[in-house]
Amino acid sequence: MNNNQHNINYQDAPALSGGCYSENKLQKLGLPNLTGKKFLDLGCNMGFYCKYAQTQGALRVVGVDIDKQVINSARQSNDGIEFFDSGWDNFPSGEFDVIICLSAIHYAKDPIELIENIRNHLSPGGLLILEGGVVGIGKNLQSDLLIPSWRQVGDRCRHLSEGFVKNHLLAGFNWRLNGESELRGGDNIPRYVIHATPKDPDVVTRSATIWHLDIQEYAACLALSASTIVKNMPSFNYVQQLGSISAEFTSNNLIPIISAPDNFEAFIDDLLFALMPIKAFTRLHLAQNLPSHFLKLLETRLSNAGIIVINP
Ligand SMILES: C[S@@+](CC[C@H](N)C(=O)[O-])C[C@H]1O[C@@H](n2cnc3c(N)ncnc32)[C@H](O)[C@@H]1O
Structure with a gap:
């Protein structure tokens, strides 16, 4: 605080x-x-x-x-x-x-x-x-x-x-x-x-475990805070937009929001903040339910930050 x-x-x-x-x-x-x-x-x-x-x-x-x-x-x-x-x-x-x-x-x-x-x-x-x-x-x-x-x-x-x-x-x-x-x-x-x-x-060591990330689920969790997020904070726009989707998240309704130029960096910054306790320690399994070009972009950003992405 x-x-x-x-x-x-x-x-x-x-x-x-x-x-x-x-x-x-x-x-x-x-x-x-x-x-x-x-x-x-x-x-x-x-x-x-x-x-x-x-x-x-x-x-x-x-x-x-x-x-x-x-x-x-x-x-x-x-x-x-x-x-x-x-x-x-x-x-x-x-x-x-x-x-x-x-x-x-x-x-x-x-x-x-x-x-x-x-x-x-x-x-x-x-x-x-x-x-x-x-x-x-x-x-x-x-x-x-x-x-x-x-x-x-x-x-x-x-x-x-x-x-x-x-x-x-x-x-x-x-x-x-x-x-x-x-x-x-x-x-x-x-x-x-x-x-x-x-x-x-x-x-129990954190390096021994694989972590899991499904971006559709993660977005639904982020959307829970849409009505309480602070205005003027970097995440405000994209989280508000996520909050405006009442149906389930799908690739079709999610990608236009998180990959929009004004939103993408804030989205990545939040994701790295979410992953901070694990980075440089272990491996992340990323669900393959988004278009491959977006997943590739995400993998690159995560691996630049020291996170090993695996797709078994
Ligand atoms: C939301 S209040 C909850 C206070 C209390 N535990 C309760 O439930 O009534 C959060 C408290 O955590 C303290 N806090 C935040 N970071 C801390 C840290 N690194 N070490 C100790 N206390 C911390 C804050 O100063 C604040 O008093």
Whole structure:
């Protein structure tokens, strides 16, 4: 997030101005009994959930946020809780029984690295609770990418997709959907709560996996954010145009939009942003459901960026 004034008013309770309904979200998290537990909140904002953990008798409570203003504010009213303002790339020391990361992983530069760090800091039997927007749940999409977006609050982010969670992000975990989460304005992506526990010694490397991209599906996922995308952002035009297509995407209705001269570079820039966590690591399988000249162009751009495209 690039704008402190949004963070300072983020956490709140119903009927107050922050409007993210922290109390309601709390009910949906399915937190375990926290008595005597070590609890960590990554992207803790003003410390609402840290404070809750403390009232539940947690032994150690740590909150991490990159926004100094919210951490200063959190420190003022939460004695006995450790707050760090250096961001989750500087992971706090020690092991934790419960780590939560709510409405925040979409800002991670490298979500896979963040999850690896979390895994390394969970105590045996520890629980990760992840909450946020996930695209394509239950839709059995073939693509397993992150889905980029520019949102009205002014930040560029990448939403999780079901395939990304299953095949890459949480491949080293046993995980389940705990249910839907509290909706919050700013995007149209449905939100979920995920509970995850690390699998027994199991090293999952991203270089070992093949990633999948079907541009028709990917476009349908991008179109979900059409009504919330920030005007004047490079992606605005083409995402709006994608959003205006109500029928299924096909080669015929998609190619004129994404290959238009005004749109193509923004489309490629977003795609490379979506692929950032994998590039230079592994191989991408590209669905062959678009005209071959367009696929060729795409392959060239991807391979120039260090991504190996395979078509088995
Ligand atoms: C949308 S708010 C969610 C706050 C809180 N987790 C909640 O659900 O109420 C996202 C938070 O993530 C924080 N954040 C973004 N990037 C971060 C990073 N690299 N390290 C730690 N926190 C970060 C932001 O400053 C912001 O407070």
